[in-house]
Amino acid sequence: MKxxxxxxDIAKKAQTSTATVSRVLSKSGYPVKPELRERILKIAxxxxxIPNMIGRQLKTNTSMTIGVxxxxxxxxxxxxxxxxxxxxxxxxxxxxxxxxSHRSSKIEEEYLKTLLEKxxxxxxxxxxxxxxxxxxxxxxxxxxxxxxxxxxxxxxxSQIHFDYRKGGILATEFLxxxxxxxxxxxxxxxxxxxxxxxxxxxxxxxxNYGIKPNRAWILISSREEEVSEMNYEFNNGILMTxxxxxxxxxxxxxFAGNDMTAFGVMNELNAQNIKVPEQISVVGFDNIEFxxxxxxxxxxxxxxxxxxGRIACNTLLDQLDGVNTQNIDIILQPRIIERxxxxxxxxxx
Amino acid sequence: MKxxxxxxDIAKKAQTSTATVSRVLSKSGYPVKPELRERILKIAxxxxxIPNMIGRQLKTNTSMTIGVxxxxxxxxxxxxxxxxxxxxxxxxxxxxxxxxSHRSSKIEEEYLKTLLEKxxxxxxxxxxxxxxxxxxxxxxxxxxxxxxxxxxxxxxxSQIHFDYRKGGILATEFLxxxxxxxxxxxxxxxxxxxxxxxxxxxxxxxxNYGIKPNRAWILISSREEEVSEMNYEFNNGILMTxxxxxxxxxxxxxFAGNDMTAFGVMNELNAQNIKVPEQISVVGFDNIEFxxxxxxxxxxxxxxxxxxGRIACNTLLDQLDGVNTQNIDIILQPRIIERxxxxxxxxxx
DNA sequence: CTGTTAGCGCATTCAA
DNA sequence: TTGAATGCGCTAACAG
Numbered sequence: 001m002k003x004x005x006x007x008x009d010i011a012k013k014a015q016t017s018t019a020t021v022s023r024v025l026s027k028s029g030y031p032v033k034p035e036l037r038e039r040i041l042k043i044a045x046x047x048x049x050i051p052n053m054i055g056r057q058l059k060t061n062t063s064m065t066i067g068v069x070x071x072x073x074x075x076x077x078x079x080x081x082x083x084x085x086x087x088x089x090x091x092x093x094x095x096x097x098x099x100x101s102h103r104s105s106k107i108e109e110e111y112l113k114t115l116l117e118k119x120x121x122x123x124x125x126x127x128x129x130x131x132x133x134x135x136x137x138x139x140x141x142x143x144x145x146x147x148x149x150x151x152x153x154x155x156x157x158s159q160i161h162f163d164y165r166k167g168g169i170l171a172t173e174f175l176x177x178x179x180x181x182x183x184x185x186x187x188x189x190x191x192x193x194x195x196x197x198x199x200x201x202x203x204x205x206x207x208n209y210g211i212k213p214n215r216a217w218i219l220i221s222s223r224e225e226e227v228s229e230m231n232y233e234f235n236n237g238i239l240m241t242x243x244x245x246x247x248x249x250x251x252x253x254x255f256a257g258n259d260m261t262a263f264g265v266m267n268e269l270n271a272q273n274i275k276v277p278e279q280i281s282v283v284g285f286d287n288i289e290f291x292x293x294x295x296x297x298x299x300x301x302x303x304x305x306x307x308x309g310r311i312a313c314n315t316l317l318d319q320l321d322g323v324n325t326q327n328i329d330i331i332l333q334p335r336i337i338e339r340x341x342x343x344x345x346x347x348x349x
Numbered sequence: 350m351k352x353x354x355x356x357x358d359i360a361k362k363a364q365t366s367t368a369t370v371s372r373v374l375s376k377s378g379y380p381v382k383p384e385l386r387e388r389i390l391k392i393a394x395x396x397x398x399i400p401n402m403i404g405r406q407l408k409t410n411t412s413m414t415i416g417v418x419x420x421x422x423x424x425x426x427x428x429x430x431x432x433x434x435x436x437x438x439x440x441x442x443x444x445x446x447x448x449x450s451h452r453s454s455k456i457e458e459e460y461l462k463t464l465l466e467k468x469x470x471x472x473x474x475x476x477x478x479x480x481x482x483x484x485x486x487x488x489x490x491x492x493x494x495x496x497x498x499x500x501x502x503x504x505x506x507s508q509i510h511f512d513y514r515k516g517g518i519l520a521t522e523f524l525x526x527x528x529x530x531x532x533x534x535x536x537x538x539x540x541x542x543x544x545x546x547x548x549x550x551x552x553x554x555x556x557n558y559g560i561k562p563n564r565a566w567i568l569i570s571s572r573e574e575e576v577s578e579m580n581y582e583f584n585n586g587i588l589m590t591x592x593x594x595x596x597x598x599x600x601x602x603x604f605a606g607n608d609m610t611a612f613g614v615m616n617e618l619n620a621q622n623i624k625v626p627e628q629i630s631v632v633g634f635d636n637i638e639f640x641x642x643x644x645x646x647x648x649x650x651x652x653x654x655x656x657x658g659r660i661a662c663n664t665l666l667d668q669l670d671g672v673n674t675q676n677i678d679i680i681l682q683p684r685i686i687e688r689x690x691x692x693x694x695x696x697x698x
Numbered sequence: 699c700t701g702t703t704a705g706c707g708c709a710t711t712c713a714a
Numbered sequence: 715t716t717g718a719a720t721g722c723g724c725t726a727a728c729a730g
Contacts, residue, residue: 018709
């Protein structure tokens with residue numbers, strides 16, 4: 001590998017000093033006589049000069065790199081978030097170091113250490129570690145942190161999260177406003193906080209409208225392992241629907257805790273010759289890619305994941321650039337995507 | 350932000366020189382008296398020392414960061430690749446700068462520039478730019494490049510790609526070996542080279558078995574825009590199947606150019622009351638997540654995307670670490686995932 | 699085994 | 715408006 005061209009080489013050729021070359025090439029706005037400026041620029045170009053950011057970074061102690069720590073990029077939700085982050089980072093001249101923690105707090109910690117060593121000044125993290133002391137410590141050392149998709153009360157950082165409960169309310173109220181009162185709820189285990197919130201939203205909405213929930217229509221699976229190569233959430237949808245259909249009185253609508261489960265629900269309804277949405281309306285949650293590819297296409301709740309990434313990144317860079325130094329706490333609102341799996345209830349109340 | 354602890358601080362406190370501190374802390378293996386070594390380690394720990402990799406990097410001109418340039422991370426295929434890359438990078442002590450080019454050669458070029466400025470020594474790229482001169486130039490400047498999922502004959506770099514044609518052969522031969530001879534092919538436009546190869550594989554397989562392709566059973570759509578919010582590939586599957594079913598003689602199997610299209614195919618067959626796989630077998634291509642969630646679950650072809658990431662990264666790091674300096678060209682082989690959308694043909698030959 | 703010294707590429711202070 | 719000189723944090727050559 002041949003030696004790099006440095007400002008020293010340019011200075012020599014332009015018969016000036018490195019200081020002046022630096023002033024021109026770093027776009028510092030420092031006054032340099034136009035003629036000299038042109039000459040330097042020309043020579044830099046001829047020599048194919050590539051600035052060495054490492055030199056600059058060592059001198060100025062600023063890094064145009066941010067770290068992003070997420071569980072896994074293959075989760076479509078996180079890949080959208082990361083895309084949003086990176087789009088903003090690029091626009092604002094920053095770059096992104098991607099770190100998949102695989103939900104291991106050990107890996108997460110290793111990454112935090114490496115990021116610090118690389119002198120990263122800003123971090124967007126969906127942390128899996130329950131020990132937030134580590135993060136607090138890093139913040140005291142001057143690291144800017146924006147937490148996403150989680151509530152960390154102990155952490156004095158900016159946070160951007162979703163309103164899962166509101167999503168549950170939205171889905172349920174959507175059905176109620178379509179005239180449904182007999183609304184079932186089907187979900188995988190409530191061991192994730194987001195599912196718990198969705199369920200609470202469902203109950204809240206019913207309560208808001210004075211509808212008493214029917215115990216028999218609330219089916220929460222206890223399974224969370226893949227069965228026979230079939231997605232467990234899909235499978236739960238099938239099994240829970242099968243159970244639901246043994247009830248003496250059937251609901252007119254089903255709210256599934258996520259889209260995969262909703263697919264299972266629709267699948268089983270179809271198998272038992274129950275028409276969606278004519279006989280039963282179905283609403284999902286997540287708006288994954290395939291929800292518009294099933295038939296009927298699925299009405300569902302969308303969390304603005306790409307937006308979350310953009311907002312998180314803008315928040316972080318505002319802090320880094322000193323535009324804003326206050327901590328921000330944002331709760332992103334869900335919205336309902338109406339498709340063909342739902343319709344007005346026409347049965348007698 | 351309070352001042353960083355440097356090896357100078359440690360040297361002072363340990364009453365030794367920065368050289369010795371560096372020798373201990375950089376794990377150089379250079380001999381240092383155990384007693385002194387311990388003392389330095391202890392003080393470093395007390396002072397909460399965090400090595401500044403920027404300093405090291407400036408001195409040694411080595412960067413433990415690689416760049417990854419892909420079209421978009423939200424494409425599940427690329428997110429798997431990136432996960433594979435990052436898992437290996439982490440194991441080997443490297444970090445990943447993620448760059449989404451959004452299929453814009455302008456953005457791609459900007460990223461290449463920035464990566465160079467950041468002194469990245471290695472790059473894994475799925476390039477969209479037709480101009481490979483730029484990449485060649487970078488290689489001459491000492492950048493190590495591994496190209497993925499594309500054939501760049503002009504580029505003298507390591508390459509890892511998939512055998513799409515083989516995938517087409519595999520799918521078709523799978524059906525033939527199940528006794529099918531009347532095999533239709535349904536695809537979106539062949540404007541992507543991968544689709545073209547799959548189609549060629551289909552024809553090759555038929556030819557290998559002396560089966561003459563029936564023109565009426567080869568349906569290649571010309572549409573590539575989303576229609577009414579429905580995925581166009583899904584929609585193409587529906588439309589092409591509808592057309593296929595107008596033929597006087599029907600095939601006993603359908604090979605769809607990708608999974609989404611296959612879902613459309615199955616959807617339309619179902620709508621027209623044709624049973625899969627009893628009456629018609631269906632094979633897809635891609636093995637996307639959803640293919641095991643439809644019913645019947647879809648038999649399909651899988652490209653080892655995660656593996657591609659791992660191999661690409663290992664190849665690159667071998668070059669960077671000097672383990673291997675030769676260029677490597679690997680074609681990853683597809684495999685068939687048999688599920689429930691296919692069965693033995695029982696109709697008369 | 700240890701210390702002195704130089705310098706990686708750059709930005710910035712100070713003096714001119 | 716320009717240049718000389720310094721030092722960011724670290725490693726490595728060299729001398730001891």
